[in-house]
Amino acid sequence: MVQNDGNQLVKAQELARRLSDATGVYFRVGSERQSTDDSSLDGQGPGQLRTLEVSVGDEIVELVYDPGSGEAGPFTTRVLKALAREIFDGLIVSDRVQLEPWTWEKLLNMALVEKWDTGTFAARVGTYQLKGLSLGFPVLVHCSTWIPEVVEVLENLFPQAPVLWVLKPDLFLYVPLDRNEDGLVEQKAFGNALIEQIHSLLADELGVLATVFVGQVIEEDIWAGFLEVRKLTELHRRFFIGTLGLAAWNVGLAVLMLETRSIVGQDYIRGILGHLNKELLDTLRVFLEKDMSVADSARALYIHRNTLTYRLDRITEITGHNPRRLTGAVHLYIALWLSNHSN
Amino acid sequence: MAGLSFKNVVKKYDQNTVVYDFNLEIQDKEFLVLVGPSGCGKTTTLRMIAGLEETTSGEIYIGDQLINNVAPKDRDIAMVFQSYALYPHMSVYENMAFGLKLRKMPKADIDKRVKEAATILDIEHLLDRKPKALSGGQRQRVALGRAIVREPKVFLMDEPLSNLDAKLRVQMRAEISKLRHRLQTTVVYVTHDQTEAMTMGDRIVVMKDGYIQQVDTPMNLYNHPCNMFVAGFIGSPAMNFLRATLIEEKGELWLVNKELRLAPLAERREALTPYLGKEIIMGIRPESINDDLSYIKDHPAWSLDVHVDVVEPLGAENYIHFTINGENLIARVEATSQSKPLQIHKVAFDMSQARYFDVETQAVIHRQGYEASY
Structure with a gap:
């Protein structure tokens, strides 16, 4: 347990936390630094933020909150201020208020809402002395x-x-x-x-x-x-x-394809495999699955190896990529992979 | 206890259909196996029964009750998976009781059910042990115990033996078969292993690419496959396939292709006549090729000289790997066989056991003596 040591920032943070608990709306101290790197958060952050000025001892502290972040409410500023005063009075009634310790979950929650970067998170781990x-x-x-x-x-x-x-x-x-x-x-x-x-x-x-x-x-x-x-x-x-x-x-090619717009992927599939019929597509799939082994593929397809050779020649003619050569197989494999994994 | 019915069940993920028009009646107390290669739709079908996946269309019934809109926990089913996750800090007793506690069952009832299940599974002596102190087979029994204590209408088993080593898998296969007779409950069992399917199922559903290929008893699937996929999938070693052209010479039918020249059984004439002059595929199981000298002497029109690649002595029998027209084949012959690798060897094909398939559709041409299962 962290003791209330009189530090104003700690008190303000605790006030914000208790206000969050009481209202279901997420509050934080306004002066706390936020990350500017939002690119990885996919817009899951808060909506329109508002500020609430409250007294913390001799100082006025700004608490920032997102009115839309809680299920309860809406709360008027007056109600929130009264609640903050009541909570803060509770904090200072006893000089030895026990503040709840920071947990990984609490820190993660804050990082999510405030869109921290990994540097900010690491700094906070140190500040709050998490084990x-x-x-x-x-x-x-x-x-x-x-x-x-x-x-x-x-x-x-x-x-x-x-x-x-x-x-x-x-x-x-x-x-x-x-x-x-x-x-x-x-x-x-x-x-x-x-x-x-x-x-x-x-x-x-x-x-x-x-x-x-x-x-x-x-x-x-x-x-x-x-x-x-x-x-x-x-x-x-x-x-x-x-x-x-x-x-x-296990993500394989997917990580490379994630940034590729699906239309580009579809064009790629169409450009390479677009003119192959089902029989040739099945043949290609099995041939690549069987590590380009003619004997294993012919067996798996229940066809003679000469039939397989004929089909592989047709695939080469139609696509311009020879599945028996590594470079051709790579192109065909990527197109097949995309085709199989495009949801 | 109850059976299950599927009526025109379809499952799609976006535009991608993974189960097509699935229709099936599973009898009360039946042990039904869904088998097929990876991606055939068998696990998705099982998940739809469990309610973990919604059907895109169609209806599923347990007994008379339509369950499409029944929450998974209210379907009265229990699942057993290959990954038998146990709670590490709980004893075997607590592991088996935990699910019932979550369902707020009275303590006395839980105790009764856990002890009964432990007796059935012969694990009473393990009830105080923690999972770390159990062997793989014992853990799998505890996982089964967790399902048994629920006393469900239907057991769903998703490759429950796949994580076990070969020896243990054989043991547990027999255990599960014994268990289903004691429990007298409907079981739907998913596996990709055709041996498991053959040895455990009352009936087997063979699936491929989201379609049911054939629903039948194990022996019917083995002896009367409806297409090349089923014929090749069921049986180990797999059925051999040979392409040949059907011709007629002096009033007799012959299958010919370079090194191959075999006479089909006269009784197949009617079924094969439409294919005269055309290529067909002959399928023959390894045990229907033999090298017994007297058999070869009696059946010259079914005999061929073949080039032996490898001989595998297995003790009770030998596998001969040989080649005809570049196709690899396997014969399962007596351990006394004189075949030697890299030599020419005479073998005879028991053409009464040969199956014939259409090259285009891969469907069987004729199913002599086939009687449909219920």
């Missing part, structure tokens, strides 16, 4: 429907998780690695297993369809981890819909 985290995975669980028991199930599945941040219908977790997951291969296997475990448990226990996103292993920089897994949700929506989730190391 260090060991190596672990940032995990975002997106639930198709929200029920409160999701938290209970995940708390019990990961009792060692130091962070469990509820963002209905999402939930962000920081899952520490075991000592058994020293190597990169073991870490990735553990991360992939998280997707299946969380998905299956929520489906089985609660009938909730969860899509699970797992970021790269991190230490401390949990905000960067959150931003990464949130980006994975967009990759999933565009390229992997219908799968249980996505781990950062």
Whole structure:
């Protein structure tokens, strides 16, 4: 627990926090620095901000708030000021008010609303003396429907998780690695297993369809981890819909394609594969899946290898790319990948 | 207890259809297996039953109740997955009881159900243990126990054995088969493993690219596949396929293609006649090719000299890998076979067991002796 040491800024922050708790509207101290880098936040920040001037001891402090951020209200300025006074009086009635400690969840919440960059987040971690985290995975669980028991199930599945941040219908977790997951291969296997475990448990226990996103292993920089897994949700929506989730190391070409407008991707697909009929497309798909092995592909397609050779020649003629050569296969693979993953 | 019905069920993600016009009746207490390669729509179908995915159109019934708009938790189903996540700090007893606690069931009822399930699964002695102290098979049993305590109308199992090693998988396969007889409940079981499907299912639904290919008993699928996909997918080693042209010589039908010259069974004449002069595909299972000398002597029109690539002795039998017209084939022969790698060897095809497929449609041309399952 942090003691009220008389520091005006700490008092103002505590006042803002308690006002937020009381009203459901998010308040912060106006003088606190904000990030100017909003590019990664996809417009999920607050709407029109307002300021509220309140007395904190001998000083007037500006609290900034977004009237649209809470479910209750709307509150008039007069009501908010009265509430602030009442809370502050409560704060100073006793000189030894116990202020609630900062938690990772509270800090993440603030970072989200105020659109912090990773530098700001790191600075605040130091300011609020949050305890260090060991190596672990940032995990975002997106639930198709929200029920409160999701938290209970995940708390019990990961009792060692130091962070469990509820963002209905999402939930962000920081899952520490075991000592058994020293190597990169073991870490990735553990991360992939998280997707299946969380998905299956929520489906089985609660009938909730969860899509699970797992970021790269991190230490401390949990905000960067959150931003990464949130980006994975967009990759999933565009390229992997219908799968249980996505781990950062499994995105493959998708990360390159994310910035590409879908119309460009469609033009690329059409330009390369547009004139192939279903039989030739199936042949190409199997040929690339079988690592360009004529024998394996012919067997998988139940055709003679001469028939396969004929079809591969036709594909070369039609597309201008020879699937038997690496450069041609790369072009055809990218077009097929885009075609399969364009939702 | 209840059966399940699907009526014209379709599932789409945006414009991408993953399950097409799915129609199926699953009987009460039936063990039905959905099998097919990755991406065939089997897991999506299971998720639609569970309510984890909404159907795009069509109706699903459990018993007489239309469940399209019933919340997943109210569908009275239980699921078992390949990834058997257990709560690490809870004992086996607590793991099995947790789901019931979430459903606010009275403590005495929970205790009764957990103990009953533990008896069924033979894990009473493990009830106080934590998951870390369990083997893979024991953990899988606990996962099954969590489903059993719910006493659901339908069990849904999504590749529950895929994470287990080969030996344990065989054991658990038998355990689940035993269990379904004891529980007398409808089970829908998803797998990509045709051996699991064949050994466990009362009936099997073979799916590919979102379409049902065939719904049948294991033996009907094996002996009377409706198309090349089913024929190739069911059975291990897979059915061999050979392309050949059907010709008539001196009143007899022959399948010919360079090194290949085999006479179809006379009883197939009527079915094959429309294909005279055309190319067809012959399918033959590895066990229907043999190298028994007396059989070869009795069936000269079914015998060929082949070039042996590899011989795999498996103890009870040998697999001979050989080539005809550049196609790789496998024969499953007696362990006493004299075949040797890189030598010419005479084999006979049991043409009474041959299946024929249309080159264009890949559908079977004729299903001798086929009797549809219920």
